[in-house]
Amino acid sequence: MGLLVSFVKESPLPFPIKGAIRYENQALFHPKKYLLHMAKKIQGDGSFIFENTRFFDINEGKPNTVIVEGGQLKAKNIVIASNYPFGTRGAYFSRLFPKRSYALAAKLKGPVPRGMFITVEDPFNSIRHHTSKEEGDVIIIGGQNHRAGVGEDALEHYRKLQEYAFERFDIESILYRWSTHDSVSVDRVPYIGKLTSRSNNIFVATGFGGWGMTNATVSGKILSDLVLGKPNPWALLYSPSRMISAKAGQKFLLHNVQASISLLKGRFKKFPHLEVQSLSLGQAMIFELEGRKVGVFKDQQGKIHAVSTTCTHMGCTLNWNNAEESWDCPCHGSSFSCDGKLIHGPAAIDLEKIDVL
Numbered sequence: 001m002g003l004l005v006s007f008v009k010e011s012p013l014p015f016p017i018k019g020a021i022r023y024e025n026q027a028l029f030h031p032k033k034y035l036l037h038m039a040k041k042i043q044g045d046g047s048f049i050f051e052n053t054r055f056f057d058i059n060e061g062k063p064n065t066v067i068v069e070g071g072q073l074k075a076k077n078i079v080i081a082s083n084y085p086f087g088t089r090g091a092y093f094s095r096l097f098p099k100r101s102y103a104l105a106a107k108l109k110g111p112v113p114r115g116m117f118i119t120v121e122d123p124f125n126s127i128r129h130h131t132s133k134e135e136g137d138v139i140i141i142g143g144q145n146h147r148a149g150v151g152e153d154a155l156e157h158y159r160k161l162q163e164y165a166f167e168r169f170d171i172e173s174i175l176y177r178w179s180t181h182d183s184v185s186v187d188r189v190p191y192i193g194k195l196t197s198r199s200n201n202i203f204v205a206t207g208f209g210g211w212g213m214t215n216a217t218v219s220g221k222i223l224s225d226l227v228l229g230k231p232n233p234w235a236l237l238y239s240p241s242r243m244i245s246a247k248a249g250q251k252f253l254l255h256n257v258q259a260s261i262s263l264l265k266g267r268f269k270k271f272p273h274l275e276v277q278s279l280s281l282g283q284a285m286i287f288e289l290e291g292r293k294v295g296v297f298k299d300q301q302g303k304i305h306a307v308s309t310t311c312t313h314m315g316c317t318l319n320w321n322n323a324e325e326s327w328d329c330p331c332h333g334s335s336f337s338c339d340g341k342l343i344h345g346p347a348a349i350d351l352e353k354i355d356v357l
């Protein structure tokens with residue numbers, strides 16, 4: 001299995017990183033090894049893990065039924081841990097912000113600082129070391145958080161992160177880069193507990209706000225107590241039905257106003273008539289075709305990928321993400337591949353493919 005978790009307390013700090021702090025006594029997890037190890041423990045004795053099995057809906061009953069691709073699963077208790085809860089139940093889309101963050105891994109010319117660091121500036125960056133068999137010591141730098149799906153030049157965020165990396169470190173080469181979403185609650189405390197105040201056996205864990213390692217562990221502790229009917233001292237604090245402060249209420253309003261503006265903008269914006277030939281390699285555009293909005297992407301090989309750009313969640317018009325080559329929703333952050341395959345909810349179904357040739 002290799003090293004699952006290492007404690008960074010003992011690691012020497014070869015040099016400070018300008019503008020960054022490091023907390024003592026932290027544990028550095030290898031998330032994949034950690035999850036694989038837990039998955040091994042789950043399998044068996046009445047517990048199963050189904051991989052590559054997308055769920056579409058849940059019918060509440062005794063037992064509950066989960067509608068999955070090609071069938072159904074029955075369970076007394078269900079925990080929805082799909083990041084952004086799908087669909088509209090519990091109206092999580094109105095109280096979770098989709099946040100996109102970026103990371104890159106680089107080889108340094110000199111030694112890699114040991115430990116985990118966070119910068120004090122806004123927007124912040126996080127920095128940590130990683131040692132792999134293939135690459136040896138590398139540095140991982142994260143940051144450039146922003147509301148997902150707003151149609152900015154996503155490559156610009158990678159450029160800025162790279163700029164920061166070259167400014168602060170003696171970089172030999174950039175090895176990898178990636179980005180994805182997380183969701184943030186309006187008061188920045190995750191929602192962990194019953195899906196709605198009326199759901200007895202359906203639970204949710206979401207809104208980890210970029211702090212999944214610790215918040216997932218908190219979720220496990222609270223939800224196992226709730227399922228077993230035991231009291232938990234933290235349940236009320238994290239309850240999805242909790243009262244929120246006036247400040248969080250303002251954020252809630254702002255988020256929903258932004259989502260409504262995006263919905264209206266997309267609905268009334270005029271797009272050019274379909275002209276696939278006008279696209280260059282690697283370019284994507286939205287066109288009008290018989291009153292519908294069609295997103296067309298011409299890949300580097302010249303292949304055309306065309307889909308409806310009406311989000312299957314609540315109908316907002318999607319924006320092109322030029323870094324991930326995906327269609328992203330400005331309202332609640334659903335994300336789809338260039339061929340319309342759902343990557344990230346709250347939408348639960350793929351986009352319609354359109355024949356434009």
Ligand SMILES: Cc1cc2nc3c(=O)[nH]c(=O)nc-3n(C[C@H](O)[C@H](O)[C@H](O)COP(=O)(O)OP(=O)(O)OC[C@H]3O[C@@H](n4cnc5c(N)ncnc54)[C@H](O)[C@@H]3O)c2cc1C
Binds near residue numbers: 208213
């Ligand atoms: C760049 C970046 C760096 C980060 N660094 C850190 C860090 O250093 N430390 C830290 O603690 N956290 C970090 N985080 C945050 C952490 O990754 C998240 O908080 C955490 O992964 C969220 O967990 P989740 O279970 O809510 O969602 P996810 O990890 O997204 O898991 C949800 C799962 O549900 C599946 N799913 C979704 N819909 C369906 C469906 N309909 N049917 C079946 N399956 C479905 C998805 O495929 C996915 O596997 C980082 C996040 C980013 C983006």
Ligand code: FES
Binds near residue numbers: 330332334
């Ligand atoms: S994610 Fe809600 S409308 Fe697209």
